Amino acid sequence: MATQLLRYLSILCVGLIWSLPSIAADHFNILLYHHISSTTPRSTSLSAQEFEGHLKYLQENNYHVIDLAVAIDAVQKNQPLPNKSVVITFDDAWRDIYLQGVPLLNKYGYPFTVFVNTDPIDQKNRHAMTWDMLRDLKSQGVNLANHTRDHDYLVRKPRYDEQWLANTLANITYAQQRLTDELGPVPKWLAYPFGEYNNSLKNALKERGYIAFGQQSGGVAQFSDWQALPRFPAAGPYSNLKTLKTKLASQPFPANYAAFKNPVIRVDQGGNSQPLLGVELTTAQRLGVRQQLSCFIVGERETPVWQDKMHFTVSASKALGKGRNRYNCTAPIWGQKNYYWLSHQWLIYGGEAAPKE
Ligand SMILES: [Zn+2]
Incomplete structure (x- = not known):
């Protein structure tokens, strides 16, 4: 309950700041995490202690950790966001996120998004969250979105013909349906597994009203490619605050992505x-x-x-x-x-x- 209140307060604060153009921004940065654990592969992990170091840094340095839906809506409608706006996302619904990450995020009252690959949940993989855990997160106001059903390499295929596109879209649509069946309405957001995509997939997703996320660095602004939005990886080799600081303070390079x-x-x-x-x-x-x-x-x-x-x-x-x-x-x-x-x-x-x- 207290967590929910904190999240609503953070959304309210964003609303208040919108009326102060002097501290308004037209962009935001997204952080990408996978595991919060000291026993999982280092390349995609950071310990709970390191993760709290990031959250503490954001708080002490006046970053506004905001909800991804709020951030997208503001940028698309050309409405100002608070300066130093940051969004926290997780790919793969690992159980360690629920057990070790969520309590810390709740302590700081920070909203976040989890991109879920649905097969491990359906198969009751013991390293993945359960549908009940995901329902619990949804009831707390957490955004849950699509990361395909099976985390396949979508473009490491012999050819990119109609059959390939149909199969790939079926994979994505299946996950979207499983999420909706188990959790109720979820946004049409896809995080590409491994950040890998090609232009035909990107265009097909655009036609179907999806916003999609990669794993390349950078911030989000109106000029971004909305079917390949960048995120700053923040785990493993990228978890060091010295280098992460520069990225957090950066702005999207104004280009036609x-x-x-x-x-x-x-x-x-x-x-x-x-x-x-x-x-x-x-x-x-x-x-x-x-x-x-x-x-x-x-x-x-x-x-x-x-x-x-x-x-x-x-x-x-x-x-x-x-x-x-x-x-x-x-x-x-x-x-x-x-x-x-x-x-x-x-x-x-x-x-x-x-x-x-
Ligand atoms: Zn993933």
């Missing part, structure tokens, strides 16, 4: 494993900012090339390895210590069977 190239590079079909990312800005940046744009690809600094004030390109100087690779670019925000952040995830894929992760 929906025009980005197809993120799947089929090297078995002649795809170039040093893909060129062309970026079109939505607002011109000052020369100083343009000169300080820097891009990082697999730990290497790569020099972006400006075509004109509104366009640049960047590509890897070495062939990218198979699997997921990210291009990250940042530029200082004029008059601030903070950065604009842009990221694109590529999947370099040779048609092989999907790995077990």
